[in-house]
Amino acid sequence: MSVLAYLIPISLFLGSVGLVAFVYTVRSNQYDDPEGDSRRILNDDWDDKPRPD
């Protein structure tokens, strides 16, 4: 059962990575325009060169 000493911290760590990632997406306004963001990826305006700004 000594494997628990590693597995529990690892599972908690992985879970908290997910939590932190979610908190980051909320804080950086990534849910403000879900519909627009899913469409923008189809836009070919800046396919050849990056947007200048």
Added chain:
Amino acid sequence: MTVQPRPSLAACPACVAAPQVPVEAPPTEARLALSLPGIHCQACISTVERALNAHPAVHSARVNLTLKRALIEAEPELRAADLIPVLAKVGHEAHELDLAALATTGSDRAGRDLLMRLAVAFFASMNVMLLSISVWSGASDATRDLFHWISAAITFPAVIFSAQPFFVNAWSALRVGRLNMDVPIVLALVLALVTSLWETALSGEHAYFDAALTLTFFLLAGRYLDYRTRAVARSAAEELAALEVPRALRLGDGGAQEVPVAELAVGDLILVRPGGRMPVDGEIIDGQSELDRSLLTGETLPVYAAPGLAVSAGEVNLTGPLTIRATAVGEDTSLHRMADLVAIAESGRSRYTSLADSAAKLYAPGVHILSALAFVGWYLWTFDIRMALNIAAAVLIITCPCALGLAVPAVTTAASGRLFKRGMLIKHATALERLAEVDTVVFDKTGTLTAGTPQLTNLHDHATENLAVALALAEASAHPLSVALARAARDAGIAAADVQQIAEVPGHGTEGMYQGRVVRLGRAAWVGAVQGRQTAAWLDVGTGEAKPFLFTDALRPGAAEAVAALRAAGKEVLLISGDTVGAVEELAARLGISKWVAEALPDEKSARVQKLTNRGHKVLMVGDGLNDTAALAAAHVSISPASALDAARVASDIVLLGQDLTPIAEACSVAQKATRRIRENFRIATLYNVVAVPLAVAGLATPLIAALAMSTSSITVSLNALRLR
């Protein structure tokens, strides 16, 4: 703000040598917002953004497709009116939005806060559930204790953070000596945590850490759904308000100047162009015109306006430019005074108790008594306080209104979503429940059942030559009657006659020279005729008597269908209007409404609604005008079209976004279905309790049974709600 020399952070020598770019630009940027109702795809986004960014005064523009809105950073002198033609050129309809009215950023913080708590509760409950499953599948002795201690370490901070909304609500209810749904929740959480910790310290078998967290998670999910539904409705309602940018033309030393309405003062001279709305109460001091008062009084007949006439905010100037002197501004205008009537009427409505509240009122004391009885009974039976406390906690957790907390929000979210797709905006939380009880529907006429645009009825009574003259005269004016006349004549294939020297006489009509005679099209008194009961424009061709062109108000699309469907559903339909007897009678006959009232004053309207209510009817009021606001607020539930005055939209529970009235009948049936689902959900939740509570009281409940009962009941309730979609 003082500009300080910024320390260079550059690491390479070349960058240090290069001239430093001023990082902080002075805040010269005007933030503009445009509503783009027509955009729907990625091509639209790039067309709009490219067109806006190509404008020299625009710094940056970004489209939000979800909100169908563009936010623009630009030079301060740029106005939204300059950008609308730019977008029209690339084929997109745009309207200016008043940014001050779009206060979504502040309220969105509350939503983000809830989402954060929901995420933490989810994370913690999943981890604790993993540990608990190992315990249930047979972990024992030191391993079980270890798992319990780790669960406790996760649960305590998570519950303290996530369940804060419940703690706050419960405390505010307890402070004033009331019970709400949150009191049993908090009691269950606290008791579960305390007994579980105690059990863990004594190496006990049962700990309810997972139950406490799952409970928090499901309840927060219910709260979040509830919040989302209301946030969507609120932001759409805000958008409607923001579409009316309040500006006025103030006459000063340097001519007319555009200023926000809020800056107007009593005594200011204000220019109101034809087609414009009066921004304040005032008196006409210059100009002649006609006024459309339909939004205030329900009359469809335009009123002649000349110097000396008092005007109220909200009236529409039709033909000639008017200069008015403000006599009351802002809060003192008649438009705002109506708010008092609304406040009085609303105090009656706040007596409505929602289904959730009445369920909580039955439920909360019952749970506490049951749990207390279980505690006392087991204590007297065994004199073992640890066991008694354990059983009391199990009873509280199993009965905890997890499914009850989801029962209402899940249903209202599904129903509001469905109605929103059909163009209805549910603004009030309990509007659907109240709509389901409606048995009487009261309609306003002008602007609600009718579109407010006149329609010519007697085209064929006139000679072709007269029609040609009338068309020539009508084309020279922007008056609604002239526009309708011109449209009808052109549709009938009439060509305009050769009328010379056409001139519009504001407030009276248009005149010109035809074959050496003066010809006139306008008000009855101006051409020497007598005004009848119906809306009419009179044509005088200089040979004999003037002839009337009669108009009726065009029906709103779906009005007849909506009335028919409501009657078919067994509801009584009434028509109460401020318009003249003739006009109301004619419309009532056309729609088959047998009960109607004409020439009703605003307080009469609300008094009639009140009288119906006192007789035990549940009244749905549909209206759009200022004269309807008090009645809208007095009714059991109210609907107003998006074209209504802001005051009417605020007073009503549901806003109809499109032109069509048909969704009203559907909304009633959806509301009834939704209420039925809510009741079903309560029954499902109760059923689970009836099965699980005896087990808990008998001391047979394990954390596994608690977790199963809680999850299955919550999931059944949510699935039942989804059947509405």
